[in-house]
Amino acid sequence: MTRLLDFVTCIGTTKPCVARQNSYTNPCMGMGKGQTALRKSVFSEDENLPVIRCAYTEDLDAIYALEYLVFGQDAYGPAKLRAFHARFGDLVLVACDVDGVIVGYAIGGGRANPVNEIKDSAWVNSLAVHPGRRGCGIAGMLLDTLLDAFVARGLCRAMVYTEEWRTPAIRLYRSRGFVPACDPHPSGLARVTLAASLICR
Numbered sequence: 040m041t042r043l044l045d046f047v048t049c050i051g052t053t054k055p056c057v058a059r060q061n062s063y064t065n066p067c068m069g070m071g072k073g074q075t076a077l078r079k080s081v082f083s084e085d086e087n088l089p090v091i092r093c094a095y096t097e098d099l100d101a102i103y104a105l106e107y108l109v110f111g112q113d114a115y116g117p118a119k120l121r122a123f124h125a126r127f128g129d130l131v132l133v134a135c136d137v138d139g140v141i142v143g144y145a146i147g148g149g150r151a152n153p154v155n156e157i158k159d160s161a162w163v164n165s166l167a168v169h170p171g172r173r174g175c176g177i178a179g180m181l182l183d184t185l186l187d188a189f190v191a192r193g194l195c196r197a198m199v200y201t202e203e204w205r206t207p208a209i210r211l212y213r214s215r216g217f218v219p220a221c222d223p224h225p226s227g228l229a230r231v232t233l234a235a236s237l238i239c240r
Contacts, residue, residue: 089134089142089177091184098133099124101141109167115146123148123164130161130188134168134177143168145181149192161189161237163199166208178211186215190237198234209233 094102099120107114115123123146124131130147146164163185168177189197199217201208212233220234 088175088180089136091132091134091180093129094124094131094133094144096124098141102131102133102144102146105141105144105167105169106165108169110165115165120146130185132181132184132188134181136172142172143177143181145185147185147189149189149194159194160196160198161192161194162197173207178208179214182211182215186235186237195237196234197237198232201231201233203231 099117103114103117103120106120127146127148130149132145132147133141134143136142143166145166147161148164149161163182166178166181166185168181186197197217198220199212201212203209209231212235215235217233217235220232
């Protein structure tokens with residue numbers, strides 16, 4: 040797993056006002072409504088890798104553009120993305136390059152699973168990286184940060200649905216402990232279902 044640094048960045052400046060080495064710190068933890076004095080981001084020690092942070096409302100258009108670029112007609116629409124952000128704000132993450140451009144995102148959920156009502160379970164709703172930035176470990180950084188955010192919420196099981204032909208995605212999930220599961224897709228579509236225990240993370 041990529042070693043990460045936790046930075047608390049003051050609004051209006053690009054300089055970190057607090058920096059401490061840590062194995063993981065939820066980049067959104069402790070930020071309630073109206074708390075805008077600080078924004079937390081997770082940085083890699085490698086300056087060529089992106090910043091992983093929680094998505095802000097103003098990021099949603101860029102997330103939709105990337106979602107549509109990657110998934111086409113199967114993409115979540117703007118209204119659905121707004122609903123995800125409103126309900127699971129701290130589980131909607133973006134990867135930004137040094138210029139602040141969003142090059143990837145991950146969208147999670149973390150309450151009772153709507154499929155089988157198993158409590159304390161989480162799911163990966165969507166994860167994508169811009170085609171021009173793949174192969175650099177960005178998807179792994181996003182997934183690692185999202186899984187750790189699930190753990191921080193006390194969730195014990197993560198699920199994801201994907202198409203069988205998306206072998207790079209399946210390989211990524213399998214590398215993080217996901218294994219085939221029997222839970223059907225809620226829409227009845229033919230999808231590969233993968234699940235992972237979060238107990239040992």
